[in-house]
Amino acid sequence: MPQLAVDGATLTYDDEGPRDGDAVPLVFIHGWTANRHRWDHQMAHFAPKRRVIRFDLRGHGESDGSAKTIDELAGDVLALLDHLEVDRFVPVGHSMGGMIAQTLALTHPERIERLVLVNSISRMAFSRGRGLLMAASTLVPFKLFVAANIQRAFAPGYPREEIREYIRASSATPREVVMTLYSAMRAFDVLDRVGEIRTPTLLVHGYHDIQLPVAQMLRMATAYPDAVIRIVDAGHELPVEKPAKLTEALDWFVTDRP
Template identity: 80%
Template sequence: MPQFDVAGATLTYDDEGPRDAPEVPLVFVHGWTANRHRWDHQTAHFSERRRVIRLDLRGHGESSGAGVRTIAELAYDVLALLDHLQVERFALVGHSMGGMIAQTIALAHPARVERLVLVGSIARMAYSRGRGLLMAASTLVPFRLFVAANIRRAFAPGHPREEIRAHIRASAGTPREVVMTLYGAMRAFDVLDRAGEIRTPTLMVHGYHDVQLPVRQMLRMARVWPDAVVRILDAGHELPLERPAELTDALDRFLTEARPLLTENN
């Protein structure tokens, strides 16, 4: 597996699919305490016909490094990797915190982002009361219990328990410093007042049962976002794991059928 060094971190990434595909590369960015394998279903599907790039953010999965304090610094890492791979223009997909990174990139470098997809993400962090209480209690309970509680409530009721346990084990490997520092970074994230600046054709996919970042917060963002396409799925916050095929289908439709309509309107 290839790796890339940037600003004190070593990023592990995958770069798959044909380099000569006519479409721009598709870049996937995972969320808080997750890793690049959140996108296994989408990578297997899209890499058959286009270049697909995904990475473990610093301190996550198989990437090393810590010390990052803001979403903008994580966005810098992603762009540094794409520059290293000589990818100038791309379609960008981000889940949860990854969607915040994607918005940051789209605002700072609009010419580089051809299509933008936000999966279970919002433009202004506003935790539910339950999530706020959980975060407040994070210093009072063992770290593993804190991580487990966050992962469990990310899934809609009825999701297989063994799958949830597997993702708890994977997330527990994220260092405490990274988890808590990036919680602060997400809490400080707020680009809602700039949402109207993003003219990139955008798809927002959200779970109806999402209690981590409730759907009403996404709809608040969508109201001020030009040309946004909204899809609501019967799922919780972990759409790439709960509804992988439905999410892939939503991406496929947007990346193909949406292009002529949005180009005509621009």
């Protein structure tokens, strides 16, 4: 379990797979209140044949520290990859991790081989009623706030006991980290700039995602010059709800697509 000190934080990461192939590394970036183990299925699939890197964002999982903006988190990714002597890579970002991945594609396009966004969008846009509901939700007790957000992230029918485990894990994320990055996600807006991202992009989204609805992803997709869309019968937590489907789409995109 290697770690790296970065600007007041200690990042815990995994770096697996062969270094001698032609394929650039896959870099997995998890979402809000999650951790690097969201990518267990993808790591197990890809590590035997190519280099794969994942890490806990600062303040999440086994990493400490805190951040106030998506840009700061993107800086951590680059610091880790510079430490590992990785130049070009494929960022695979889930939810908030996808926002980080888009930031990297816009600020350092020369380092991005391909881009994969899972249940992510470029701008959080809601109706007036939904916006008021989200604002009100921050006033409830912290554990209830986290539980409500994680509960609704899964598609109907997902095992309740497994959801409870994810709620417990998310609730262990420090309150300051959770609330600060919640605000950072709501403020994130690069929708008017995604047309600048010329690298091939894969957008994988859960049909039942009510956190970041499909309609918002499709609005984003129309702005991408070179994007492929995959819709999966899942909610917002696609990496754990339908891991094999995500791995299949990712494998095709990074291995078989021209």
